Amino acid sequence: MAGGASSSEDERPLSKTVAGQGRANGESSKKPASKQTKNGDAKANGKEKKGKSAAPAPGSSDLSEEEEKSAASSSSEDEKPLAKVVPKKKQPAASGSTPKTAATKKGGKKGAKSESEDEEEDVKPKVGKNGKATTTAKRGKKAKDEDEEDVKPDVKAKGKGRAKKEEEGDEDELFKWWEAENNDGSVKWTTLEHNGVMFPPAYVRLPSNIKMKYDGTPLTLDPEPEEVAGFFAALLETEHAADKTFQANFFRDWLKLLKDHPPAEGIKVKDFNKCDFRPMFEYFELQKEKKKQMTAAEKKQAKAEREEIEKPYLIATIDGRKEKVGNFRVEPPGLFRGRGEHPKKGTFKYRLNPEDIVINIAESAPVPVPNIPGSWKEVVHDNTVTWLAHWKENVNGNSKYVFLSAGSTWKGQSDRQKFEKAKKLQQYVDVIRKDYTAELKSKIMADRQRATAMYLIDRLALRAGNEKGEEEADTVGCCSLRLEHVTLIPPCTIELRFLGKDSIMYEQEVEVDPQVFKNIKIFKADPKTPEDDLFDRLTTSGLNKHLGSYMEGLTAKVFRTYNASYTFQDQLNQLTPAKGTVAEKIAAYNKANKEVAILCNHQKTVSRTHGDSMAKLGDKLLAIKYQRMRLRYTLFNVDPKMKKKHPELVDLESDLEDDFFQRHETSLLETNIDKAKKKFEKENAKLQEEGQKPQKESVLNERIDKIKEENVEMIKERKAKKVEAPARGADADKILANIKKLDDRIETSKVSIEDRESNKTVALSTSK
C-alpha cells in the first residue's frame, strides 16, 4: 500500500517553487510588493504567499537523498515518489482514524470523500448548514422579502433548508430538530431586541487660537483636516508618531483632505517635516489636565450624564432574557494603530454613519433609531448569528461586529464549550501523540510535515498559522513558518525565532525528538531558500481536517487551550502547599499562571516608565538600608557591647555607595524643606481664615535652617559611623527590634523588585 498510495500522494505538492521566478510572478500579480521593507527582494522572490502546492519541485529528489542518508529507519522514503508522479490532487489527511488508514484511504477517497465524512451524522448538521447558508445568501442578494413573512425564524430556516435539500416530508420533524438542536450552532435566537449602536459625538472644533504650524506659519484648517491633524497631534509623544510608515500613511491621507479643504492661508502643505503639531498636542494635554482637576462632584456628574446616554444601549433582550451588550459604541474615527510592521498603520479610519451600519434584529422588534441623523444601511433578521450590528471598516476592509459582552449567555456558553473540548482532548491525546510520533517517519512527505507540525503545536503551544496577505504585518504561526525561522543546533535542539500574532517575538531553543530534528533538516534541505515555507505541503485546513478525524471539533487551537489548562493544573498541584496560608496559595496560583503565560508566549512591551520606576524602587530599597545603617550606628553608640553580641550587624549595607549617600541626603534635604514650606503655607492659610496675622517669613527660614543643620549633622554622623541616640528609644532592645523590622522591609522590597523585573515582559492577565 505504501508504494501506491504514497506515489500518488506525493506528486501533488512539491514544494513551492524554486527560488526566483515563481514567486515573483505570484507577487506581482497580487500587489506590488510593498510588503515589509525588511528584506525587500528576498521577499519578492522568496515568498509566495499562497499556493503551497504550486509548482513541481525539483527539490524533492534531493530531499529524498538526504533523508535516506540520515534516516535509515524510514527506509523507503517517499520523498522521491513525490517528485515523480503527479496524478492526483492532494488530499491531506482525511478521515482515517489512524494515520495509516488515512493514507490508504486517501487515494481512493476523493470521489467519495465528502460523503463518508459527513454522511451519517450529517443529517442534522446539514440542516443547520443549509439554513444558514441560505439565509446568508439571501441576505447578500437582498432577497429578504421572500420568506420574510414567516414570522418564525425557525420556519424560515426550515424553508430554506428544504429548498436546498432534497428531502421534505417532515417539516415538523425538522422544525423540532431546530428547536432541539439549537446548540448545534445554527439557530441562535428566536427574538432579539436592542437599541442598535451608539455613535460618538460630532467633532468639536479647536479654539481659534490653537493651530498647527507649517514651516512656522499657523494654519487655519477646515474641520475635517483639523480633526485628522488632531489625531496625529494627540500621538505626538508616542512611538506611533515617530514611526515612518505611520507618518507616511497619515500624511498621505491628510494631504488628501487638504486638497479639498486647503488652509485659509493659501499655503500648500507638502513636507511632513515642516509640520508642527505641537500646539495642538499641548492643547490636548491642557484639556487632560483640566479634566483631572475637576472636583469629585463634577466628575461624578459627568459620569452620570454619560451613563444616562448609554443606558439604552447596554442591554439587549434575547428570547425574553436581558443580556449585556459588549461593544455598542461604534469605533470612533482615528488613525489605524496596526501592530508591528503593519503597512497600513497611520491610515485614516473614517467616521461611521448610520449608512455604514447593518443592524440585525428580530422582525418583531422595533428598529432602533440612530443617535445621529441618517438611516441604517440595512436591517436584517438573521437568527443564525449572534451579532447585533456589523459594518465594514475602511482601512483593511475588515468586518466589525457588535456582540454581546463576555459575560453573556452566548459568550459564556461558547467559552464553556471551548474548555469542554479541551477536556475531551484529554481522552484522545495519547492516541494522537502516538500517531504523530509514528508519522514523523511517514513516507508521505505531506504526512510527515503534518506530524512534525503537530509535534510543535502540541509541545510548544504554537498557533495554527494561517497564510496572511501582503497588506498585513509579516507574522507567522506553525503552518506558515519559514525556513529562516528555524535553526538547527545539533544534536537535537532547534531554535525558533519568529514574529507571531501581534508581532510578538517568539524565541525559544528546545530540545526535540531526534526524528523531528531530522525532519526539519530534510524540510530545510537545499533548493529551498530561507523565505520558503518550512511546511510546504501543509495548510491549516489540512491539519484541522486531520485533527477533526480524531475528535469532532478538534482543531489546532484546542491544543493551546488544552496545554495551557494542563500546565496550569499541573503547576498548581506541584506548587500549592498542602496546608498553606491563603497568601501562599495565591502565590502558587500566580506562579502557575505565569508558567502558562510563558508557555503561550503572552507578552507585553515593557512600559515606558519601567526603567524609571525600577530605579525608584531601587532607591527606596537603599533608603531603607540607609535607615538601618543609622540604627546600627545608634545601637553601637548606645551599647558598644552590641558589636560583639551581634557581629552580623557590624558590616551591613556594603552596597551603599558614596554616590547614593549624596543623592539620598540631598533629596532628603529637599523633601524636608518642601514639607516645611507646605506646612508653613497651610498654617498661614489657616491663620488667615481665622482672621489672624500670618507668621513671618523668618519663621520659615528658621525652620529651614534647622533642617539644613540636621542634614549636615546626619552626614557627619554617617561619616563618623556614630549616631547619637534620640532622647527616647535609646533602649538597645528596642533598636534591635527596629532593625529587625527594617530587615523585613528590605526583604519585601527586594522580592518585589525581582518580581517586577522578571515580569516586565510577561503578560499575566491574558491567561488568567
Add this chain to the structure above:
DNA sequence: AGCGGAACTTAGCATTCCAGGA
C-alpha cells in the same frame, strides 16, 4: 484545491479604577 468572506475568539495596548503606603 484554493480563495475569500463571514463570524467568532484571542490578545496587547490604553485608560480607568482602586487600594495600600508615605
Add this chain to the structure above:
DNA sequence: TCCTGGAATGCTAAGTTCCGCT
C-alpha cells in the same frame, strides 16, 4: 490625604475556523 502602581476594564487589532464558490 495624596500618590502611585497594579488590577480591571475598554477598545480594537489580529488571529482561527468554517463554509461556499469557482
